[in-house]
Amino acid sequence: MALSGIEIFKMLPRTNCGDCGVPTCLAFAMNLAGGKAELAACPHVSEEAKEKLVDMAAPPMRTVAIGTGEREVKIGGETVLFRHEKRFENPSAIAVLISDTMDQGEVDERLKKLEELTYDRVGVTLRADMVALRADSGDASKFKALVEHVTEKSEVALLLCAADAGVLEAGASVCAERKPLLYAATAENVDEVAELALKHKCPVAAKGKNLDETAELAKKLTAAGLKDIVLDSGVRSMHEALRDQVGIRRAALVAKIKELGYPTIVIPSEMTDDPAHEALMASVFMAKYASILVLSDLEPAHLFPLLVGRLNIYTDPQRPLATTEGIYPLGNPDESSPVMVTSNFSLTYFVLSGEIENSRVPSWLLVKDTEGLSVLTAWAGGKFSGDLIGLFVKKCGIAEKVNHRKLIIPGYLAPESGALEDELPDWQIIIGPREAANVPAFLKRWPFE
Amino acid sequence: MGVEIPKTSYSGAIRQISFGSANKVTMGGANSFPFHVFEGEMPNPPRIAMEVYDHPPEDWPEAALAPFKDVVDDPVKWAGKCIEEYGAEIICLQLKGLDPNGKDDPVEDAVATASRVAEAVEVPLIVWGCGNDEKDAEALKAICEACEGRGLMVGPVTENNYSRVGAAAIAYQHVVAAMTPIDINLAKQLNILLGNLGVPDDRIVIDPNSAALGYGIEYTYSVMERIRMAALLQEDERLAFPIICNMAREVWKVKEVGIPQQEDPKLGDPEERGIMMEAMTASLLLNAGADLLIMRHPEAIKRTRKLISDMMG
Incomplete structure (x- = not known):
């Protein structure tokens, strides 16, 4: 059975020597009880206590x-x-x-x-x-x-x-x-x-x-x-x-x-x-x-x-999967194909790339590194602003792959279109749908003459 | 002497919700985690609704279309085939044509389609909008009125249109599916709003916004587990509603579901693959707490039914 911090504390030397890395034996005992420390960190604990506490040191599932x-x-x-x-x-x-x-x-x-x-x-x-x-x-x-x-x-x-x-x-x-x-x-x-x-x-x-x-x-x-x-x-x-x-x-x-x-x-x-x-x-x-x-x-x-x-x-819920930054060609795009930009939250990439493929309109998808955050979260956190997107579009090399200058941005980034136009004066900024599900219908209207 | 396995002590239970008219179906009522029948009751095993569409699908993989090829141009015939041939106990009419970004059907057309299906079939009927809050508000409101006495379930009801659809559901006695974007707090909030509006507690189900296998199902899975835990362990009565998952439409647009075998032989037979993607999406959602699944392929449904029956023991 699991022991409480106090029960463990009673078995420790109670000298508060600090050799284990925390200032007091009580703090160390609490860490042991919470699974945040190992008994081996205490050099002074008695053999008898060690035996009693050995269960504590082992993880609950090997x-x-x-x-x-x-x-x-x-x-x-x-x-x-x-x-x-x-x-x-x-x-x-x-x-x-x-x-x-x-x-x-x-x-x-x-x-x-x-x-x-x-x-x-x-x-x-x-x-x-x-x-x-x-x-x-x-x-x-x-x-x-x-x-x-x-x-x-x-x-x-x-x-x-x-x-x-x-x-x-x-x-x-x-x-x-x-x-x-x-x-x-x-x-x-x-x-x-x-x-x-x-x-x-x-x-x-x-x-x-x-x-x-x-x-x-x-x-x-x-x-x-x-x-x-x-x-x-x-x-x-x-x-x-x-x-x-x-x-x-x-x-x-x-x-x-x-x-x-x-x-x-x-x-x-x-x-x-x-x-x-x-x-x-x-x-x-x-x-x-x-x-x-x-x-x-x-x-x-x-x-x-x-x-x-x-x-x-088995994905770690605290660390969203991210897609690598870069240019993703979807469905063999050529120099006249549409160019879209999005965040590198892998779910965003999956859903959006799936919808683009469903549309059967070959496209270039630019995925910008937003530290794995979705479009709205990244934008709110200042990682997906017009100037950052502009810099990315310039350095990623998409300009050499297409003969037009039309960039489709996520609908939620509409407020950034002004800043983007300043950063990318050669490009026409087109506001795309907010939801990926609406992308196929949207792309069918390409090239938006 | 045997080992003593710790039991979970549940203090809450999920509400039982019924809908339908001549034929009624009841969901919910569980007082333990999904299929934990060794320590609780699951009086109503999860149900499966078969979906039919208002227009012939344009973007379905062949495997999904094949079973319905002869009926896709008429939702009434389609529903009939689901019931007679595939034993559907609930029909879900998906009014995709309402979408302003798509066909943009007039509301009257959607009302006419829903009324026709509601009259033609006796099983409980779910009517699902296109996901555009404004258009759905208009259409679902009118459908609630036109189908008075039919005991529908209507959805998706969202933060932006709940008062309009909710009021109609109260007036004409239908159940509402409250949809929020994969977030436990927003789900609770919308249920509170519906309650304040006057929607009775036995007429609300939660739609946590289902994702498919490979397309973010882990988010739906964990939000559903958290909703269930809040309801059963913390007696959060604003979350103690059955959960509906409108999942098939997500599964069949997953990239790998539509890839032909010759393009990637390692993915195997596309029909079997699609069926299994749908059945496994169902399997995970069921174990996270789904009470009602909206499914598509008859074979995926057959397999899911067998799984449910096996898990119930």
């Missing part, structure tokens, strides 16, 4: 790393239940299933899809993150051969799935240095799997028949000396899984129940045979607390929306 190098995947480490309270830290890792009963062509096809299906959006590359290698054959040598084949062909982070500890060992023994997640320790095999995870220094999943049993297993794994644990509550129906995901997140963050202070895994592919329904379920668990999602396959028309949704939900 961050677990799976895989190595560039393709390492970090999961967990979450600090809130709702993204607006701070932000979600580590996006749900998406894993695609490969079974040891699939023929090599199918295996290679899946690996190829994993590598090829990448999407660039707002300067971020979106892709699936892991493969889940599952021992369905029951044959240890077959599973081992699959693991060897995949590790040789791909650098991707691995999830090894086998119910039998011997089969799991066969797989782990040939890829341990890649730090795969071992899935899973169950009531039947927990001792052997714990030993395996210790020996190979791999993260390990605890999978009970329900949340209670899962917590028990996590406790056993911890007692065995393991720290990197992932939880599978075992249920395979949508509403129960949702209940458990909410339950685990609350248990970790609100009640600080240690054995549930770990990232989670959800397997929608074991909840339905319908790939479309599976993808929809995945979208729910992506927002509602799954750290790993295992999908039965990578269907581009399902993967793309899921990855975009993940990008949206």
